[in-house]
Amino acid sequence: MARRPLRVGQVIGQLTTGGAEGQLRLLCEGFDRSAIEPVVYCLSAKTEPYGGLLERAGIAVRVVAGSRLGRIYELRRVLAADAIDLVHAWLFIGNAYAWAANVGERRPLVTSARNCKRQGRWLDALNRRAFRSGAAIIANSPDVERYIVREYGAPAERITVVPNAIDVGRFRPGPRRSGAPRIITVGRLVQQKNPLLFVAAAAALRARLPDAQFVIVGEGPLRGEIEAAIRAAHLEQACTLAGERHDVEVLLRDADLYWLTSGWEGLPNAVIEALACGLPVIATAVGGTGDLIGDGDEGFVVAPGDGDALVARSLQILGDPALHARMRGAARARAEQFGIEQMVHAMQAVYDRVLVRQAA
Secondary structure, eight states, X not given: OOOOOEEEEEEESOOSSSHHHHHHHHHHHHSOTTTEEEEEXXXXXXXXXXXXXXXXXXXXXXXXXXXXXXXXXXXXXXXXXXXXXXXXXXXXXXXXXXXXXXXXXXXXXXXXXXXXXXXXXXXXXXXXXXXXXXXXXXXXXXXXXXXHHHHHOOOGGGEEEOOOOBOTTTSOOOOOOOSSOXXXXXXXXXXXXXXXXXXXXXXXXXXXXXTOEXXXXXXXXXXXXXXXXXXXXXXXTTEEEEESOSOHHHHHHTOSEEEEOOSSOBSOHHHHHHHHTTOOEXXXXXXXXXXXXXXXTTEEEEOTTOHHHHHHHHHHHHTOHHHHHHHHHHHHHHHGGGBHHHHHHHHHHXXXXXXXXXXX
C-alpha cells in the first residue's frame, strides 16, 4: 500500500502582500505533492492576494479567526481534523499560536524567525516557549539566528538557516538602460522600511544630479507623510509613488540602482529580487543585508539612517560605468544562489531530520 504524503500544516498570521507570505507561497507551490501535502492555516481573514493564489494552485487554505483563545482552540481542532503530521509556524505570531495549539500533541512543531524585532511581552513570552520546546527552528539569515539566540534564548543547536528564495526566471536583468539615472525601492510604506529617509536622500542626491529620478513601489499607512515629504522637497516631478504593483520585475529592470533604507530586517526579499535584475544595491546594514551584499561587490552597505552615505555611494556607482557594470554582473550571480528549488530542498531536509528524531 502506497504511503500517503506527509501533511504539513503551515501556520501564518495573514496572507496579504509581504515577504514571509510570499515565501510561504513559493515553498508550498514548490513541494512535490506526492511527498508533501501542505495545508495553510491563516490566523485572520486577511487572505489576499496569496490565499487565492494558493487555492488556485490546489493548496488548501483554512481561515482561523476569532479571539486569541478561540483561535488557539480552533487551530488545535482543525490540525487534528486535517490529520496534520508536522506543523511549520511562520513569523512570531505563527509561532505563538502554533505552539499553544500543539501543546500535548505528538506531532512535531517547526518554528521560525524572519526578522530582528521584539514583539511585546505576550508574544515574546510565547515565542520563548515555542523556540525552546519546538523540534526545529528556521531562521532566514545568520543575523536572525544570532538575534533569537540572544533575545529569545532560542537553542542554537536546533536552528537551521534557510535563506529566502525568489523566482530567478521571473526576476532577471534587462538591457542596460540609458537616460537619466533612476533609483528604486520596493516595500510596504511602514516605519520599518523608513521611506522618509529615501525621500530625504533623494532630495540630497538630486541636488548633485538634477536629472535623477526616483520610484517608490508599495503601499501602507505612511503614504500621506511620504507625499507631504515629496512636496516639501519639491520632488513632485522626480519621485513617483507607484503603489502596489504586480509587475515589480519590470520596474526593477527599468532602474539603475536600488536603495534599501530599512531600520530593521530579516533577509529582505526585495533586495534579492533587485540583485536578480542586475541592480547594484545600497542598503542599510540591518538584519541579513550584509549576507546579501559584499561591500563594494554587489553594492554597498551603510549605517542605518545615514542618508549622506546613501548619496555618496550612489554618486560613486552612477559616476563610474565600469563599476556599475561589474556590480550588475555580481548582483545577478549572487541572486542565482537563492532559487526556489534550493529553499524547498533545504526545508524538506529540516522536516526529514525532525521526523527521523521523532521516530528514533
